[in-house]
Amino acid sequence: MEKIIQHNSNKVIIAENLTKKFGNFKAVDNISFEVERGEIFGFLGANGAGKTTAMRMLSGLSIPTGGKGLVAGYDIGTQTELVKKNIGYMSQKFSLYDDLKVWENIELFGGIYGMKDNEIKEKTDKLMQVLDFESERDKLVGSLPLGFKQKLAFSVSIFHNPQVVFLDEPTGGVDPITRRQFWELIYDATSRGITVFVTTHYMDEAEYCNRVSIMVDGKIEALDSPKNLKKQFNATSMDEVFQQLARKAKRVDS
Numbered sequence: 495m496e497k498i499i500q501h502n503s504n505k506v507i508i509a510e511n512l513t514k515k516f517g518n519f520k521a522v523d524n525i526s527f528e529v530e531r532g533e534i535f536g537f538l539g540a541n542g543a544g545k546t547t548a549m550r551m552l553s554g555l556s557i558p559t560g561g562k563g564l565v566a567g568y569d570i571g572t573q574t575e576l577v578k579k580n581i582g583y584m585s586q587k588f589s590l591y592d593d594l595k596v597w598e599n600i601e602l603f604g605g606i607y608g609m610k611d612n613e614i615k616e617k618t619d620k621l622m623q624v625l626d627f628e629s630e631r632d633k634l635v636g637s638l639p640l641g642f643k644q645k646l647a648f649s650v651s652i653f654h655n656p657q658v659v660f661l662d663e664p665t666g667g668v669d670p671i672t673r674r675q676f677w678e679l680i681y682d683a684t685s686r687g688i689t690v691f692v693t694t695h696y697m698d699e700a701e702y703c704n705r706v707s708i709m710v711d712g713k714i715e716a717l718d719s720p721k722n723l724k725k726q727f728n729a730t731s732m733d734e735v736f737q738q739l740a741r742k743a744k745r746v747d748s
């Protein structure tokens with residue numbers, strides 16, 4: 495099937511009036527934005543703002559009820575299998591198998607993405623070195639600390655070298671030092687041209703992004719670099735920016 499965006503296009507994600515309704519309720523309400531290749535794009539919003547719903551649409555896991563989107567050059571409404579092949583995805587809910595060993599998880603996901611056995615083996619060796627995980631290779635993933643699991647899950651999500659990776663609260667529940675180590679892996683991925691689209695509730699992480707959008711009740715209320723957003727909202731931190739916008743939310747969610 496013909497690609498809609500040219501290979502040399504620098505826009506890896508394009509959302510145009512993207513909307514998702516559940517019955518009459520607009521979980522995602524007409525959002526538009528573009529993300530450039532190699533960018534770290536932070537996708538912020540209070541609980542229930544619509545982040546996960548939007549991210550699931552962009553990942554080919556849920557069909558929009560309105561508007562359109564292109565991810566890695568493919569239409570998220572009609573080419574979901576191609577979208578899924580060209581992206582990585584990591585969330586707290588969709589992650590590694592606890593009852594498989596580290597190397598077995600890598601082999602499994604590499605295989606799902608159509609990688610050849612020798613390529614998987616070679617890259618696994620390299621990854622174990624980079625993560626300093628050689629002594630964990632034969633351990634069950636379920637026995638690893640959460641921070642280790644998150645680093646491994648991220649590495650597995652980009653193992654097939656996708657154009658873009660979607661991370662839904664990838665560092666939930668770990669301490670700031672472990673989160674910082676995780677972000678080193680993110681920077682390394684972007685230096686190899688992988689685009690990172692990340693949701694987080696941690697405002698220190700928002701500061702690490704090239705640009706940040708903030709959703710309120712299904713709509714994008716602000717979108718710019720952390721520096722410009724602070725200027726625009728006359729704030730000293732992203733936390734302050736976020737608080738000013740989140741206060742406007744009418745939607746109540748658990």
Ligand SMILES: Nc1ncnc2c1ncn2[C@@H]1O[C@H](COP(=O)(O)OP(=O)(O)OP(=O)(O)O)[C@@H](O)[C@H]1O
Nearest residue numbers: 516521539540541542543544545546547548747748
């Ligand atoms: N399948 C569904 N059917 C009906 N309503 C839904 C469905 N999925 C999500 N919603 C609602 O859509 C809204 C947005 O939910 P979503 O999970 O996208 O928010 P979020 O910004 O990711 O929140 P959180 O930070 O809590 O994960 C919420 O009000 C939620 O209850």
